[in-house]
Amino acid sequence: MYLANLFGRFSGGNVFPTSLVTAAAAIGVVILIIAILLLITLTRRWTWLWREWLTTTNHKKIGVMYLIVAILMLLRGASDAAMMRLQQATSVGSSHGFMSASMFQQVASAHGTIMIFFAAMGLMFGLINLVLPLQIGARDVAFPFMNATSFWLFAAGALLINVSLGLGDFSAAGWLAYPPLSELKYSPTTGVDYWIWSLQIAGIGSLMSGINFITTILKERARGMSLMKMPLFSWSVLGAMVLVAFAFPILTVTLALLALDRTLGTHFFTAGGGGNAMMYVNLIWAWGHPEVYILVLPAFGIFSEVVSTFSSKSLFGYKSMVWAIMAIVVLSYGVWLHHFFTMGAGANVNAVFGIATMLIAIPTGVKIFNWLFTMYRGRIRFTSPMIWFMGFIFLFTMGGVAGVLMAVPAIDFQLHNSLFLVAHFHTMIVSGVLFGYFAGITYWFPKVFGFRLNDKLGKYAAYLWIIGFVVAFGPLYILGLMGATRRLDHYSAATGWHLLFVTAGIGGAIIACGIAVQFVQVIYSIIKRDETKDITGDPWNGRTLEWSTASPPPFYNFAVLPVVRSRDAFWDMKHRKDLPESEIVALHLPKNTPAGLFIAVFAFIFGFSMIWHLWVLAPIGLIGIILTVLIRTTSGEHEEIVSVKTINQIEASMTSWKDYARE
Amino acid sequence: MRVSELNSAVDSYKINQASLKAEADSKTYFGFWVYLMTDCVLFASLFATFAVLHANTFNGPSAHSLFSLPYALAETLILLTSSFTCGLAILAAQNKAKRLVLFWLLITFLLGLAFLVLEFREFANFVNQGDSWRRSGFLSSYFTLVATHGLHITIGLLWIGTMMFQVLKKGLNRITVRQLTLMSLFWHFLDLIWIFIFSVVYLISGGLNI
Numbered sequence: 001m002y003l004a005n006l007f008g009r010f011s012g013g014n015v016f017p018t019s020l021v022t023a024a025a026a027i028g029v030v031i032l033i034i035a036i037l038l039l040i041t042l043t044r045r046w047t048w049l050w051r052e053w054l055t056t057t058n059h060k061k062i063g064v065m066y067l068i069v070a071i072l073m074l075l076r077g078a079s080d081a082a083m084m085r086l087q088q089a090t091s092v093g094s095s096h097g098f099m100s101a102s103m104f105q106q107v108a109s110a111h112g113t114i115m116i117f118f119a120a121m122g123l124m125f126g127l128i129n130l131v132l133p134l135q136i137g138a139r140d141v142a143f144p145f146m147n148a149t150s151f152w153l154f155a156a157g158a159l160l161i162n163v164s165l166g167l168g169d170f171s172a173a174g175w176l177a178y179p180p181l182s183e184l185k186y187s188p189t190t191g192v193d194y195w196i197w198s199l200q201i202a203g204i205g206s207l208m209s210g211i212n213f214i215t216t217i218l219k220e221r222a223r224g225m226s227l228m229k230m231p232l233f234s235w236s237v238l239g240a241m242v243l244v245a246f247a248f249p250i251l252t253v254t255l256a257l258l259a260l261d262r263t264l265g266t267h268f269f270t271a272g273g274g275g276n277a278m279m280y281v282n283l284i285w286a287w288g289h290p291e292v293y294i295l296v297l298p299a300f301g302i303f304s305e306v307v308s309t310f311s312s313k314s315l316f317g318y319k320s321m322v323w324a325i326m327a328i329v330v331l332s333y334g335v336w337l338h339h340f341f342t343m344g345a346g347a348n349v350n351a352v353f354g355i356a357t358m359l360i361a362i363p364t365g366v367k368i369f370n371w372l373f374t375m376y377r378g379r380i381r382f383t384s385p386m387i388w389f390m391g392f393i394f395l396f397t398m399g400g401v402a403g404v405l406m407a408v409p410a411i412d413f414q415l416h417n418s419l420f421l422v423a424h425f426h427t428m429i430v431s432g433v434l435f436g437y438f439a440g441i442t443y444w445f446p447k448v449f450g451f452r453l454n455d456k457l458g459k460y461a462a463y464l465w466i467i468g469f470v471v472a473f474g475p476l477y478i479l480g481l482m483g484a485t486r487r488l489d490h491y492s493a494a495t496g497w498h499l500l501f502v503t504a505g506i507g508g509a510i511i512a513c514g515i516a517v518q519f520v521q522v523i524y525s526i527i528k529r530d531e532t533k534d535i536t537g538d539p540w541n542g543r544t545l546e547w548s549t550a551s552p553p554p555f556y557n558f559a560v561l562p563v564v565r566s567r568d569a570f571w572d573m574k575h576r577k578d579l580p581e582s583e584i585v586a587l588h589l590p591k592n593t594p595a596g597l598f599i600a601v602f603a604f605i606f607g608f609s610m611i612w613h614l615w616v617l618a619p620i621g622l623i624g625i626i627l628t629v630l631i632r633t634t635s636g637e638h639e640e641i642v643s644v645k646t647i648n649q650i651e652a653s654m655t656s657w658k659d660y661a662r663e
Numbered sequence: 664m665r666v667s668e669l670n671s672a673v674d675s676y677k678i679n680q681a682s683l684k685a686e687a688d689s690k691t692y693f694g695f696w697v698y699l700m701t702d703c704v705l706f707a708s709l710f711a712t713f714a715v716l717h718a719n720t721f722n723g724p725s726a727h728s729l730f731s732l733p734y735a736l737a738e739t740l741i742l743l744t745s746s747f748t749c750g751l752a753i754l755a756a757q758n759k760a761k762r763l764v765l766f767w768l769l770i771t772f773l774l775g776l777a778f779l780v781l782e783f784r785e786f787a788n789f790v791n792q793g794d795s796w797r798r799s800g801f802l803s804s805y806f807t808l809v810a811t812h813g814l815h816i817t818i819g820l821l822w823i824g825t826m827m828f829q830v831l832k833k834g835l836n837r838i839t840v841r842q843l844t845l846m847s848l849f850w851h852f853l854d855l856i857w858i859f860i861f862s863v864v865y866l867i868s869g870g871l872n873i
Binding site: 207210211214254256265267268270272276626 | 686697700709716719799806828
C-alpha cells in the first residue's frame with residue numbers, strides 16, 4: 001500500500017513499450033537527447049545556452065525557440081502520418097500491416113494532438129513572437145517574463161507528450177478524446193492522462209500568451225499607429241488572441257473535468273452516475289472550433305503581408321479585410337455544433353448551426369477576393385512565399401467548398417466521421433495554416449537571421465508539397481464518398497479501396513520529399529549565407545515597420561521608436577524626404593530570468609506525477625510553482641538600464657535601409 | 664539662463680519618467696483585466712456544466728434537499744464584508760496610511776479565512792453523509808464549481824498574506840500599491856462570482872424545487 005502511494009502506477013507493471021516500433025522510437029529520442037547534451041558539454045556551450053537562451057525574456061529569441069520545438073514536433077507528427085499512410089496502404093484483406101489496431105489508434109491520436117497543439121500552435125506563437133512587436137514598433141511584448149513562461153510551459157507539454165513513447169502508452173481515444181471511451185473504465189492506462197496533462201500545461205501557456213499579445217497590441221503600438229493603420233498581420237493576431245483568451249479557458253475546464261472523472265471518480269462525462277458524455281463534446285468543440293480560427297487567422301495575416309509586398313501594392317480592401325477578420329472572430333463561436341450534427345439535437349438546431357457555418361464562407365470569400373485583387377495589376381515577384389500563397393488559394397478554396405457542402409446537416413449525416421471529412425480539414429489546415437506559416441518563415445527569415453533562404457529550393461519544396469498534397473488527399477475525398485471511415489487500421493479487399501489508399505501513400509511520399517527539400521534548403525542557405533546576406537534590413541522592398549530596423553534587429557528592436565503616419569508605415573518612411581531625426585535616450589529593458597524555466601520544470605513534474613499517480617511528488621511540483629511565482633513577484637527590480645553609449649555602439653555596428661537611402 | 668534651462672530639462676526628464684511608469688502601470692492593469700475576463704469564461708464553463716447536470720441526481724440528494732439557505736447566506740455576508748474591508752484597505756493605501764492598510768488587510772484575510780472554513784465544513788458534512796462528488800453528476804458539478812471558487816479564494820488569501828508582508832517590509836511604494844490594486848480587483852471579482860454561485864446554485868436550484 002505504501003509502495004503503491006510512492007510509486008503510483010509504476011508499481012503496476014506495463015511501464016515500458018511492448019511494440020518494437022515504439023521502443024525503437026523511444027530509444028531514438030533518448031539517444032538524440034543524450035547526443036545533444038553531449039554536444040553542448042563538449043563545445044562548452046552551457047553558460048552561453050543558459051545566458052543567451054534558457055533565461056532570455058527577449059521576444060525574438062523566444063520566437064526562435066518556439067520554431068525549433070514546433071519543427072521537431074512537426075517531424076514527430078509527420079512520422080505518425082507516414083506510419084498511418086503505410087499501414088492503410090498495406091493493411092488490406094489477409095494482410096494486417098505492421099501496426100496492431102491499438103497502436104494504430106495511438107498513432108492516429110498522437111498525430112492529431114501533436115500537429116494541432118504543438119506543431120501548428122508552436123509555429124504560430126513562434127512567428128507572432130518574432131514579428132509582432134517589430135511590426136507595431138514596440139521594444140518587446142507587454143509582459144516579457146510571462147512570455148518566457150508561456151514558451152517554457154509549451155515546451156514542457158511537448159516533452160511530456162513525447163515521454164509517452166517510452167513510459168506507458170499514449171491515448172487511443174482520438175485527438176479530442178471523446179468520453180465515455182476516454183473514461184477510466186474504457187481507457188484504464190496512462191494514455192489519456194498523458195493527453196490531458198500535456199495539453200493542460202501547454203494550454204495554460206497559450207492562454208497566458210493570448211493575454212500578453214492582446215495587451216501588447218492594444219497598449220504598445222508605435223505613436224501614430226491607430227488601430228486602422230495597423231498592419232494586417234497584427235490585426236489577424238489580435239483576432240486570434242481574442243479567440244485564445246475566450247476559448248482556452250473552456251479547454252482548461254474541459255480537460256480538468258475529464259481529469260477529475262479519471263482520478264477522483266466524479267461523474268461529468270461517465271456513461272453512468274448521472275454523467276453526460278455529450279456535454280464533453282459540446283465543451284471541447286466550444287474551444288475546438290475557435291481553435292481552428294486561432295490557427296488560420298495569423299496565416300491569413302501572413303498571406304496579406306506576402307501578397308502585398310510581392311505585388312508591390314498596398315493591400316486591396318484593407319477595411320473589408322479587418323471587418324472580415326472580426327466577423328470570423330464573432331461567427332467562430334456560433335458554429336461548434338456542426339462538428340456533431342449527428343448528436344440528434346433536432347432539425348431546427350442543426351439548421352441554425354448549418355446556416356451559421358455557411359455564413360463564415362462570406363468573410364472568408366471576401367478575403368480570397370481581396371488577395372486576388374491585390375495581385376491584379378501589381379508588379380508580382382514569384383518568390384517562394386508567393387508559390388505557397390498560390391497553392392493555398394487553390395487548395396483552400398476547394399477545401400472551403402467541401403466545407404460548405406458539409407455544413408448542410410443532411411449531407412453531413414452521410415459524411416460524418418468519413419475520410420471525406422478528414423480530407424476536408426486537412427485541406428484547410430495544411431494549405432491554410434501550414435502553407436501560411438511556411439510562407440511566413442521564408443518571408444521573415446532574413447529579418448531574424450540576417451540572410452535569405454535559397455529561393456529556388458524553396459520553390460521546389462512548395463511544388464512538391466502542393467502536388468504531394470493533391471495526390472495524398474484527393475483519394476481520401478473519393479474514399480470518404482465511398483464510405484471509408486476515419487481511423488481505419490484495416491479494411492476488406494472487397495471494398496476496392498486498395499488502389500486509392502496506395503495512391504494516397506504515394507502522395508505522402510511526395511510530401512516527405514518536400515520536407516526533405518526544406519531541410520536541404522535550410523542547410524544549403526546556411527552554408528551559402530554570405531551570398532544572400534541582408535545588409536539593408538529590407539530584403540523584399542517591404543512596407544511595414546519590421547523592415548525599418550536592421551536584420552537581425554538589435555535586442556531593443558528600435559533605437560528610436562518609429563512614428564507612424566500611414567498604413568504602410570515603412571513604405572511611407574522610405575518615400576519621404578523629411579525624416580525627423582530623434583535623439584537616442586537610455587532604455588529600461590527587462591533582465592533575464594530563469595523563473596519561467598523553473599515554473600515549467602515544476603509544471604512538468606506536477607503533470608508527470610498526475611499521470612503516474614505519484615501522490616508524493618505531485619504536491620512538490622505544485623508548491624514549486626507557487627514558490628517560484630512568489631519569489632519572482634516579491635523580489636526587487638526586474639529591469640536594467642541600457643545606456644546611450646551602448647546603444648550608439650550597437651547602432652554603429654549595424655546597417656539598415658537608412659545607411660543606403662543616404663547614398 | 665543656463666540654470667533655468669537645466670531645470671526645465673530635469674523637469675521634462677522627470678515628467679518623461681513619470682509618464683513611462685504610468686504607462687507601465689496602465690499596461691499591467693489592462694493585462695490583469697484581460698486575465699479576469701478569461702477567468703470569467705472559466706467560471707462560465709463551470710456554470711454551464713452545473714446547469715446541464717444539476718438535475719442529474721442519480722437517485723441521490725437534490726439541491727433542494729441538500730442545501731441550507733441560511734448557511735449559504737452567512738457565507739455570502741462574510742465574503743461581501745471582506746470585499747468592503749478590502750476596499751477600505753485600498754482607500755487607506757491611497758491616503759498613504761500604512762498601518763491602516765495592514766489592519767484592513769488583516770480583517771479581509773480573517774474574513775476570507777472564515778468563509779473558507781465555512782465552505783470546507785459544508786463540504787465535509789456532505790461527504791460524511793455519503794454525498795460526495797462521486798455520488799452523482801449533480802454533486803460532481805456542484806463540488807467542482809464551488810471548490811474552484813474556493814481554490815481562487817485560497818490563492819487570494821495567499822496573495823493578501825504576501826501583500827501584508829510586503830507592505831510591512833517595503834511600505835507603500837509604487838509597486839506595492841499597484842500590486843494591492845490588482846489584488847483588490849481579484850478579490851472583488853471573486854465576490855462577484857460568489858454572488859452568481861449564491862444565486863444560481865443555492866437560491867435557484869437549492870431554494871426552488873426544480
